[in-house]
Amino acid sequence: MNSTAYWRENLRLMGILLAIWFVVSFGCGILFVEPLNQLRLGGFKLGFWFAQQGAIYLFVAEIFVYAFLMHRIDRKHGVADD
Amino acid sequence: MTVQTLTYLFVGASFALYIGIAIWSRASSTNDFYVAGGGVHPIANGMATAADWMSAASFISMAGIIAFMGYDGTVYLMGWTGGYVLLAMLLAPYLRKFGEFTVPDFIGSRYYGNGARAVAVLCLILISFTYVAGQMRGVGIVFSNFLGVEITTGVIIGMAVVFVYAVLGGMKGITYTQVAQYCVMIFAYLVPAIFISLLITDNPVPQLGLGDTVNDGSGQSVLDKLDNTLLGLGFAAYTEGAKDTIDVFAITLALMIGTAGLPHVIVRFFTVPKVSDARISAGWALLFIAVLYTTAPAVGAFARLNFIDTVHDQPYARTASWFRRWEDVGLIAWVDKNADGRVQYGPGAPYEGKAQYTGERTADGARALTNTPTANRNEVYVDRDIMVLANPEIARLPDWVIALVAAGALAAALSTAAGLLLVISTSVSHDLLKKTLARPLTDRQELLYARLSAATAIVIAGYLGINPPGFVAEVVAFAFGLAAASLFPAILMGIFDRNMNREGAIAGMLAGLVFTAAYISWFKFIDPASSNPQHWWLGISPEGIGSVGALLNFAVAYAVARLAAPPPASVAQLVEQIRIPAGVEKPHDTHHA
Numbered sequence: 321m322n323s324t325a326y327w328r329e330n331l332r333l334m335g336i337l338l339a340i341w342f343v344v345s346f347g348c349g350i351l352f353v354e355p356l357n358q359l360r361l362g363g364f365k366l367g368f369w370f371a372q373q374g375a376i377y378l379f380v381a382e383i384f385v386y387a388f389l390m391h392r393i394d395r396k397h398g399v400a401d402d
Numbered sequence: 403m404t405v406q407t408l409t410y411l412f413v414g415a416s417f418a419l420y421i422g423i424a425i426w427s428r429a430s431s432t433n434d435f436y437v438a439g440g441g442v443h444p445i446a447n448g449m450a451t452a453a454d455w456m457s458a459a460s461f462i463s464m465a466g467i468i469a470f471m472g473y474d475g476t477v478y479l480m481g482w483t484g485g486y487v488l489l490a491m492l493l494a495p496y497l498r499k500f501g502e503f504t505v506p507d508f509i510g511s512r513y514y515g516n517g518a519r520a521v522a523v524l525c526l527i528l529i530s531f532t533y534v535a536g537q538m539r540g541v542g543i544v545f546s547n548f549l550g551v552e553i554t555t556g557v558i559i560g561m562a563v564v565f566v567y568a569v570l571g572g573m574k575g576i577t578y579t580q581v582a583q584y585c586v587m588i589f590a591y592l593v594p595a596i597f598i599s600l601l602i603t604d605n606p607v608p609q610l611g612l613g614d615t616v617n618d619g620s621g622q623s624v625l626d627k628l629d630n631t632l633l634g635l636g637f638a639a640y641t642e643g644a645k646d647t648i649d650v651f652a653i654t655l656a657l658m659i660g661t662a663g664l665p666h667v668i669v670r671f672f673t674v675p676k677v678s679d680a681r682i683s684a685g686w687a688l689l690f691i692a693v694l695y696t697t698a699p700a701v702g703a704f705a706r707l708n709f710i711d712t713v714h715d716q717p718y719a720r721t722a723s724w725f726r727r728w729e730d731v732g733l734i735a736w737v738d739k740n741a742d743g744r745v746q747y748g749p750g751a752p753y754e755g756k757a758q759y760t761g762e763r764t765a766d767g768a769r770a771l772t773n774t775p776t777a778n779r780n781e782v783y784v785d786r787d788i789m790v791l792a793n794p795e796i797a798r799l800p801d802w803v804i805a806l807v808a809a810g811a812l813a814a815a816l817s818t819a820a821g822l823l824l825v826i827s828t829s830v831s832h833d834l835l836k837k838t839l840a841r842p843l844t845d846r847q848e849l850l851y852a853r854l855s856a857a858t859a860i861v862i863a864g865y866l867g868i869n870p871p872g873f874v875a876e877v878v879a880f881a882f883g884l885a886a887a888s889l890f891p892a893i894l895m896g897i898f899d900r901n902m903n904r905e906g907a908i909a910g911m912l913a914g915l916v917f918t919a920a921y922i923s924w925f926k927f928i929d930p931a932s933s934n935p936q937h938w939w940l941g942i943s944p945e946g947i948g949s950v951g952a953l954l955n956f957a958v959a960y961a962v963a964r965l966a967a968p969p970p971a972s973v974a975q976l977v978e979q980i981r982i983p984a985g986v987e988k989p990h991d992t993h994h995a
Contacts, residue, residue, distance in 0.1 A: 353473075362614070362623070364612070368625070373696055375484070376483050377692070379483050379487050384682070390681060394984075
């Protein structure tokens with residue numbers, strides 16, 4: 321087991337997921353909401369949809385993705401808890 | 403059966419269920435009492451976390467707040483969900499691996515000493531008491547609105563129920579009652595939401611209905627119609643906010659990191675068996691929360707549209723029965739400024755100050771007011787909570803749905819109150835008595851003290867609920883701001899920076915705490931008249947200042963840490979150990995420090 325390599329992989333996965341987290345919630349939902357509102361998703365303005373629906377769906381998905389991929393990394397490095 | 407009989411029946415049955423579960427799952431050791439024996443299934447823990455998290459404010463007030471704030475309501479929707487991503491990736495798995503009972507346990511061990519532990523206990527108690535007072539008040543309000551009892555009586559009944567299952571069952575009892583409370587709460591939220599979605603769009607899924615076409619033949623989507631209607635009445639468009647972007651950003655961030663730093667949420671992840679369970683459990687928790695949080699904006703938009711359609715320009719005598727029923731309770735008021743006997747709705751307050759009733763009725767039959775009318779055209783005062791409370795009536799649903807909403811609102815308030823009371827009692831008996839004051843306690847003695855402090859905390863919370871300090875609504879900003887500015891950074895640095903030392907962490911927590919508390923107090927209590935974007939620092943409101951407080955915490959911690967000695971080798975070892983999932987144990991009591 322190489323704990324430095326394990327930790328680095330964890331930080332990398334986390335960094336990617338948190339970057340997506342930030343771009344979708346603070347980016348699409350707040351900072352760029354006005355330009356995105358020029359586009360539409362059905363009856364929604366797109367920016368508004370991200371802010372009040374889309375970001376929340378993404379949050380849920382991200383945690384499950386993290387839990388799944390992280391468990392694989394745990395196993396790869398022989399540090400899984402099962 | 404009348405609505406009131408049905409409500410008594412539903413509320414009574416749900417209370418019996420909670421107490422039954424508590425007796426079945428009562429705690430027999432401190433391990434049971436603090437962390438439910440560490441054996442809760444991740445899905446059950448997810449449900450319990452969702453119930454713990456969603457308070458009376460989420461259930462009753464949030465949809466109404468969004469209905470009136472439109473796009474700006476986003477701060478609550480994203481702010482109160484996005485924090486779970488941080489929790490799942492940055493805190494929960496590592497704290498679970500750490501394997502003790504409380505958040506101050508972690509801070510005390512990681513920052514080697516009682517100084518850090520005491521500061522953490524102080525933050526925890528400040529955060530949790532401000533939060534719990536609002537919950538008990540919520541219980542009282544639900545009782546008075548639905549069951550026609552005094553708020554005081556309502557609070558006392560609520561205290562008695564929480565007393566039974568929190569004191570008897572501890573974390574174990576609370577966990578399984580919260581699972582039941584989640585089911586009651588979500589069912590009670592979804593039934594009226596589905597019906598009101600059908601009523602307005604013919605779409606049974608509220609999340610999709612919000613983007614669907616209104617079924618009035620106009621061919622407009624719900625949000626377009628709402629925008630047009632509101633613009634026509636002189637309001638801002640629903641889908642465009644009034645707050646500055648920087649403030650929306652700051653509030654959302656403060657609520658997110660505040661959520662991740664709330665002790666009663668964090669401690670829920672101490673109850674699952676493994677590190678990987680803590681990660682996945684955060685996913686389940688957020689999934690269960692998202693069911694309500696994605697429904698709320700739909701309920702808000704439908705209710706606002708429906709409210710305007712049924713109220714605006716209607717003769718008072720022909721308004722729906724709910725309009726007059728809620729007028730009687732004081733959540734709606736009407737002044738006929740232009741004396742045309744019709745209700746005109748628009749922006750601005752209809753009259754100055756809080757409603758003062760003469761006790762008589764006007765010629766139209768409305769409750770007469772003595773307040774000075776304002777110059778604008780708006781004639782209606784609406785309490786925001788009405789959007790959820792009156793929803794079943796607005797959608798003309800059967801009486802049992804109204805009773806269900808009452809039971810759901812109580813489930814939301816009680817589950818959150820119980821979770822908060824538990825972390826308060828744990829931190830008093832475990833962190834303060836046993837660890838900080840180093841009293842030698844056997845497990846049975848400690849359990850007794852835990853129960854006594856839970857009982858005391860309930861009485862204090864009840865007192866605050868009956869005699870609210872007059873700023874219950876405002877103190878929510880406090881709880882999140884303080885959690886964001888004090889606990890979250892300290893825990894995060896404790897896990898991700900093995901060189902962070904005691905001096906840095908304590909200085910950071912205190913700086914974040916004092917700065918945030920001072921900023922909020924200034925604008926909320928000392929000089930509320932100046933609380934507007936011109937006077938706020940960088941245009942950041944007191945609700946959002948916790949994010950600045952958190953940055954300050956990090957900055958001070960790193961500055962001070964450079965001046966003091968690095969942490970001892972045992973701490974570096976502890977950090978290494980919590981970063982690895984393997985070798986996780988049942989939560990237990992050890993003395994690292």
